Amino acid sequence: MAVALDSSGSLAVTGDSKGVFRVGPATGEAPHLLFGQRAPISGVAVAPDGGLIAAPSEDGTIRLFPMPKGRPLHTLPYSELLARLRNLTNVRVIPDDTAETGYRLEPGRFSGWRNPPPTDELSIRRTG
Numbered sequence: 001m002a003v004a005l006d007s008s009g010s011l012a013v014t015g016d017s018k019g020v021f022r023v024g025p026a027t028g029e030a031p032h033l034l035f036g037q038r039a040p041i042s043g044v045a046v047a048p049d050g051g052l053i054a055a056p057s058e059d060g061t062i063r064l065f066p067m068p069k070g071r072p073l074h075t076l077p078y079s080e081l082l083a084r085l086r087n088l089t090n091v092r093v094i095p096d097d098t099a100e101t102g103y104r105l106e107p108g109r110f111s112g113w114r115n116p117p118p119t120d121e122l123s124i125r126r127t128g
Contacts, residue, residue, distance in 0.1 A: 001016055001041055002043045002044045004043075004044045004045055004053075005046070007046070007048055007050060008050070010027075011024065011050070012024060012031075013044045013046055014031075014044065015037070015041025015055055018040070019036070019038055019039060021034035021035075021036075021037075021041070021044065021053065023068055031072060032073075033072065034053075036065070037055060037057045037059075039057040039058045040057060041056070041057050042058050043055070050067055051066065052066060052067060053066075091105050091106070091108070092105070092108060093105060094106050
């Protein structure tokens with residue numbers, strides 16, 4: 001439903017009718033997938049410095065996303081993906097025979113990241 005290129009013309013940003021963004025090389029390699037809109041995306045724009053993506057949707061909201069960097073998470077080998085996710089949260093999934101699903105979430109102590117990710121690799125959604 002929406003498409004934009006960054007100022008260099010090398011990155012394409014698209015938004016679809018389900019609220020999903022795809023950000024990737026204009027040459028067609030695997031894109032980053034960004035979720036967060038709850039309504040069809042009516043447009044996308046990339047900041048002149050390439051650092052942010054603005055995304056209005058049909059529900060009247062506009063969301064700002066930092067431009068993702070590095071390899072898309074869904075393309076990482078399973079063990080590398082789990083290692084990266086473990087580094088971003090203090091919540092663990094642990095077996096629990098008394099739980100309906102057989103697992104439960106257990107929050108642990110979180111005093112900060114053991115190995116902080118570079119800020120350009122974080123996919124933090126900014127809203128406002």
